[in-house]
Amino acid sequence: MRLKTLIQYHLWDYKRAIMIFYGIIITLFIIFAIVNLISPQRINVSVGGLEIASIIFIFVAGVASFTEIFYFSLINGVSRKTQFLAFTGSMFSLAAIMAAVDSVFGFISLRLAEVQNLFAVFYGAKYQGVASLQLFVDRFLWMLVIYTLIAITGYLISMIYYHSNKTTKLIVSILPPVFFIIVLPLIDSMTSFKIFAWLRGLLLRMLGLYNNVNPYIAIFSTLVAVAIVSFFNYLLISKAEVKN
Amino acid sequence: MAFIDIRNLTKKFGATTALCKINLRLEKNKIYGLLGRNGAGKTTLLNIMTNKLIPTEGEVLIEGQCVKENDAVLSRIYCMNEKKLYPESLTVNEVFYWSQKFYSSFDQAYAAELSQLFGLKTRKKISELSTGYSSVFKIIVALASNAEIILLDEPILGLDANHRDLFYKELLKNYSINPRTIVISTHLIEEVSDIIEEVIIISKGKTLLFDTVENLLSQGYTVSGSSTAVENYIAGKNVLGVDSLGGLKSAYILDQLNRAELPEGLEISKLDLQKLFVHLTNSKEVV
Structure with missing residues (x-):
């Protein structure tokens, strides 16, 4: 019962932000559609704009979901394991809602303007001549897992910061950018650029873009990543305490 | 249980x-x-x-x-x-x-x-x-x-x-x-x-x-009266604290009351819990 209530609270908490977010998106789509209708030439709307915007939104939602709701849940006698399940459940629900809305927007917008989306850019080749329903379903599933992964990663980052003292926060903030921007390219150049080539290959395989185009591989890889991040989320929340 | x-x-x-x-x-x-x-x-x-x-x-x-x-x-x-x-x-x-x-x-x-x-x-x-x-x-x-x-x-x-x-x-x-x-x-x-x-x-x-x-409160008592009478009475006793107001005094004593030795003019009331708390947390070794 508490699990259900906490999921309801999470979704209630996001409700206003989602309405504002999609209010802006709808307004922009209407403006683009009107401009496109009255313009003598069809215009191109930015590639993957909606998915990128949704990814940023859900990442922020994930980051913002920890401290406040953790305290609120504790004062209402909700255990950490229930909190973990409620967060994962609510983020999956939020991701499903957003993926569904984005899929519908994507479907409608294709008929209103020359809109490209991230999924079409990656996997468009697979759907040449295929019924649009399959494209709709596959795109929805792809967005669902991607959005879920992004949201729970935001939550993980928020918890890492919560557990860290000032020094650890500084290290956590500086070390990854320094590693990826300076150290890794340096090592890469010293090893005849094999590291980045290997990473590129790995990423393409995980995204189902190596040799042929297969979004189901991307969905599977993302699900594995969701499981790994969730495992760390559970570890961190099970050790989290109210700060004195 | x-x-x-x-x-x-x-x-x-x-x-x-x-x-x-x-x-x-x-x-x-x-x-x-x-x-x-x-x-x-x-x-x-x-x-x-x-x-x-x-x-x-x-x-x-x-x-x-x-x-x-x-x-x-x-x-x-x-x-x-x-x-x-x-x-x-x-x-x-x-x-x-x-x-x-x-x-x-x-x-x-x-x-x-x-x-x-x-x-x-x-x-x-x-x-x-x-x-x-x-x-x-x-x-x-x-x-x-x-x-x-x-x-x-x-x-x-x-x-x-x-x-x-x-x-x-x-x-x-x-x-x-x-x-x-x-x-x-x-x-x-x-x-x-x-x-x-x-x-x-x-x-x-x-x-x-x-x-x-x-x-807790039965472990002591408060004695009130004129300053001189209270001071004379509490001499040699385990006093937790003393409050003064004009010529009157109240002393908080951690001991059993012996009414026989209580001089006339002094009043007895229950122990002040706050005073007892301060005394206990200041002096007693925790076990």
């Missing part, structure tokens, strides 16, 4: 030991006073009792069931914390609404009634409440929660005299209608001495004393 059984509870924060092997057995439907100086470990104890902190060692059991990560047991306890734990963007009404969702026995009508009584504006956001009204708001949620166990951490923080009086009256009224186990952690000992039945004093993370108020 004790209703609340605190077994060998230890909590360490790095090198600091906040609680050290605390053992307490609390009975059902009693009001306990949890006393201790700043940093004694009162809030830490209450936070462990409600799963907000994880003990380093030991456990808290409610009717034999461990509190840690146990939703069913946690739903029987409500802890009003001194720290602000509610989302600041919520209104008081929204907190009442969600409290009812989490605590099925939460009485929204009673919460509304208390809000009116205390003059709390329920449309206000938590962030807009003053320190006093923040305490009032948390007291209302605690009383209306109807939980079997209510833990109140510094409930009268920032309350004016009227609100404090109102709080004590409502607490007793609520308790008489619906008896439950209540633990009040406070610094204003004298004010709660008439409400609490048993006293738990913790000092430096250890249990210093756990006894009934009656037993």
